[in-house]
Amino acid sequence: MxxxxxxxxxxxRQNALDGMIVTNPCNIRYLISVNAxxxxxxTDKENIFITDARYIEExxxxxxxxxxxSIYDLVGIREQEYITFFEDCDRVGFEExxxxxxxxxxxxxxxxxxxxxxxxxxxEKIRMIKGEDEIANIRKACEITDKCFxxxxxxxxxxxxxxxIAFEIHKFFMENGADGxxxxxxxxxxxxxxxxxxxxxxxxxKACDIITIDxxxxxxxxxxxxxxxxxxxxxxxxxxxxxxxxxxxQKRVTGKIRDGAxxxxxxxxxxxxxxxxxxxxxxxxxxxxxxxxxxxxxxISDRSDYILKQDMVVTNEPGIYITGKYGMRIxxxxxxxxLSSEVLTKxxxxxxxxx
Amino acid sequence: MxxxxxxxxxxxRQNALDGMIVTNPCNIRYLISVNAxxxxxxTDKENIFITDARYIEExxxxxxxxxxxSIYDLVGIREQEYITFFEDCDRVGFEExxxxxxxxxxxxxxxxxxxxxxxxxxxEKIRMIKGEDEIANIRKACEITDKCFxxxxxxxxxxxxxxxIAFEIHKFFMENGADGxxxxxxxxxxxxxxxxxxxxxxxxxKACDIITIDxxxxxxxxxxxxxxxxxxxxxxxxxxxxxxxxxxxQKRVTGKIRDGAxxxxxxxxxxxxxxxxxxxxxxxxxxxxxxxxxxxxxxISDRSDYILKQDMVVTNEPGIYITGKYGMRIxxxxxxxxLSSEVLTKxxxxxxxxx
Numbered sequence: 221m222x223x224x225x226x227x228x229x230x231x232x233r234q235n236a237l238d239g240m241i242v243t244n245p246c247n248i249r250y251l252i253s254v255n256a257x258x259x260x261x262x263t264d265k266e267n268i269f270i271t272d273a274r275y276i277e278e279x280x281x282x283x284x285x286x287x288x289x290s291i292y293d294l295v296g297i298r299e300q301e302y303i304t305f306f307e308d309c310d311r312v313g314f315e316e317x318x319x320x321x322x323x324x325x326x327x328x329x330x331x332x333x334x335x336x337x338x339x340x341x342x343x344e345k346i347r348m349i350k351g352e353d354e355i356a357n358i359r360k361a362c363e364i365t366d367k368c369f370x371x372x373x374x375x376x377x378x379x380x381x382x383x384x385i386a387f388e389i390h391k392f393f394m395e396n397g398a399d400g401x402x403x404x405x406x407x408x409x410x411x412x413x414x415x416x417x418x419x420x421x422x423x424x425x426k427a428c429d430i431i432t433i434d435x436x437x438x439x440x441x442x443x444x445x446x447x448x449x450x451x452x453x454x455x456x457x458x459x460x461x462x463x464x465x466x467x468x469x470q471k472r473v474t475g476k477i478r479d480g481a482x483x484x485x486x487x488x489x490x491x492x493x494x495x496x497x498x499x500x501x502x503x504x505x506x507x508x509x510x511x512x513x514x515x516x517x518x519x520i521s522d523r524s525d526y527i528l529k530q531d532m533v534v535t536n537e538p539g540i541y542i543t544g545k546y547g548m549r550i551x552x553x554x555x556x557x558x559l560s561s562e563v564l565t566k567x568x569x570x571x572x573x574x575x
Numbered sequence: 576m577x578x579x580x581x582x583x584x585x586x587x588r589q590n591a592l593d594g595m596i597v598t599n600p601c602n603i604r605y606l607i608s609v610n611a612x613x614x615x616x617x618t619d620k621e622n623i624f625i626t627d628a629r630y631i632e633e634x635x636x637x638x639x640x641x642x643x644x645s646i647y648d649l650v651g652i653r654e655q656e657y658i659t660f661f662e663d664c665d666r667v668g669f670e671e672x673x674x675x676x677x678x679x680x681x682x683x684x685x686x687x688x689x690x691x692x693x694x695x696x697x698x699e700k701i702r703m704i705k706g707e708d709e710i711a712n713i714r715k716a717c718e719i720t721d722k723c724f725x726x727x728x729x730x731x732x733x734x735x736x737x738x739x740i741a742f743e744i745h746k747f748f749m750e751n752g753a754d755g756x757x758x759x760x761x762x763x764x765x766x767x768x769x770x771x772x773x774x775x776x777x778x779x780x781k782a783c784d785i786i787t788i789d790x791x792x793x794x795x796x797x798x799x800x801x802x803x804x805x806x807x808x809x810x811x812x813x814x815x816x817x818x819x820x821x822x823x824x825q826k827r828v829t830g831k832i833r834d835g836a837x838x839x840x841x842x843x844x845x846x847x848x849x850x851x852x853x854x855x856x857x858x859x860x861x862x863x864x865x866x867x868x869x870x871x872x873x874x875i876s877d878r879s880d881y882i883l884k885q886d887m888v889v890t891n892e893p894g895i896y897i898t899g900k901y902g903m904r905i906x907x908x909x910x911x912x913x914l915s916s917e918v919l920t921k922x923x924x925x926x927x928x929x930x
């Protein structure tokens with residue numbers, strides 16, 4: 221059996237679960253390395269992946285005997301057969317944060333389960349600690365992202381649109397070995413930069429614009445996530461002061477990231493610094509885990525309560541947004557080590573002015 | 576109030592609902608034309624959109640007074656306030672196919688609802704019938720897709736990889752006025768074509784390959800969906816026979832699409848034809864609705880039970896897949912009219928051989 225399913229079975233034992241229904245596509249990808257719609261059942265007797273005709277050939281080609289996963293075509297399963305899967309299981313877990321209410325009701329009836337037990341991110345918690353191969357993949361995704369940033373600093377010229385820049389990022393990723401985009405790229409210029417989740421528009425870059433670029437690639441299914449804020453022509457004094465404050469703040473956070481650090485305490489530190497410096501508010505989480513999904517646990521915010529552990533990979537992304545004027549954000553993807561951390565996105569964070 | 580919310584309120588009245596919690600992002604986009612995470616509440620007193628600081632500036636800029644939508648920042652809402660939203664509502668509906676089980680439990684407590692009523696695709700059913708503006712947008716998305724296909728027939732050369740072709744499609748869409756991709760493009764060549772949902776690989780196109788291209792653009796938020804199967808160099812006699820059979824079959828389906836047609840009967844016809852012609856099986860649905868989402872209801876399959884209506888937009892996409900050998904699919908996006916239908920994707924379906 222593959223080592224990730226073994227880990228899951230161990231976690232299930234600790235939670236007194238003898239069965240589990242896995243529906244979250246990221247968790248399925250993590251556990252059995254296939255990219256297919258379907259449901260993974262962990263029963264006391266076997267591991268079962270139920271998929272449909274659109275995917276079955278591909279899944280059968282990828283899964284080996286050593287994986288010990290039985291593959292079923294949805295259409296071929298009789299009602300009676302569904303009942304047998306969990307018949308010897310007392311406590312069957314499910315993913316309450318992923319499954320729809322309608323599917324919950326359907327599965328409860330289909331598998332004849334008296335109860336389904338909420339599992340509170342059981343698999344996501346296993347995913348938090350990355351293995352060597354996972355770190356290598358994230359490292360590679362970050363490398364491609366860094367190369368892309370170097371390219372962009374030369375590529376971006378006045379009068380280009382945000383959409384053109386976003387597309388260039390995608391093109392660069394594809395031509396440099398990435399699987400694709402880890403998420404929808406943000407290229408937010410001028411007044412658009414005050415919106416943290418701005419969708420790239422046809423707005424043209426002009427002199428004195430701030431440009432915030434939030435981008436990430438996937439490599440072998442693993443994500444990177446990096447934001448840089450750069451300036452077209454000379455930034456105002458006000459912008460410079462704010463940028464240098466934000467950068468110092470971001471670096472102090474990186475200095476605190478290590479095994480044993482509290483996500484709440486780190487975030488509270490930033491909230492306090494923001495407040496003292498300029499009555500700024502941290503309007504989004506300070507960071508999040510990165511892996512097969514670009515947004516994973518642990519969340520780093522003053523409302524979260526995780527202790528960072530060695531081999532977690534997280535982002536550090538403070539941002540300041542002045543409604544209707546402009547905003548800025550600086551973000552790295554960071555590997556948590558025993559006594560310190562390693563910044564995996566190595567692009568310069570010094571104030572960059574392009575012309 | 577905008578006409579779509581008025582329609583929803585009318586549908587709610589018919590279902591004796593005096594409140595509704597809308598969580599499906601496509602439905603929110605459809606109802607209030609914003610692209611932001613959040614929850615839309617339709618109460619007896621008002622329309623409320625709850626979002627967070629990442630989106631609030633953009634949402635406030637887009638929503639007008641005439642829309643009659645109150646915008647709330649998640650962080651500013653006190654527990655007591657949540658309780659007041661539905662306090663005069665007896666029956667509050669929710670989207671059981673979208674909301675997670677965990678959110679269902681949370682919302683039930685948050686809004687102090689004794690029951691939450693399943694609404695069985697209430698909004699999706701309204702979305703099935705397209706307005707003039709929606710049809711115009713889909714038409715435009717189809718036009719861009721057709722132009723792209725014309726371009727591809729000249730562009731594709733031996734030795735190109737599937738990924739390169741998929742990327743060219745994205746590039747063409749971006750350079751020709753589309754918002755972006757309606758879904759992950761399928762470019763499946765040679766033996767990969769036997770997998771209906773193949774992800775583009777680094778496999779290089781070679782002589783005698785079948786190439787299946789399933790692509791769609793979005794324009795003003797509305798999707799197109801088209802598949803063409805083309806041939807690199809001369810196809811075998813077996814392939815030609817199969818292609819011509821599939822095309823005849825696809826055209827017969829188009830001939831049956833009109834107001835009043837049964838999705839079940841149309842599909843049963845194809846299943847029967849497949850069986851008689853070559854013991855083929857229709858392994859996926861024959862079609863689906865297209866709109867703000869590329870996969871909507873009505874589903875056209877022998878297990879579905881819809882009656883097509885004027886101004887629906889649906890796909891017609893029979894496919895044959897021979898495991899380990901090859902496959903082919905032909906798909907159009909089609910507007911349902913009173914007495915017939917109009918094929919909106921107008922690219923040639925004659926057997927195309929490229930060199």
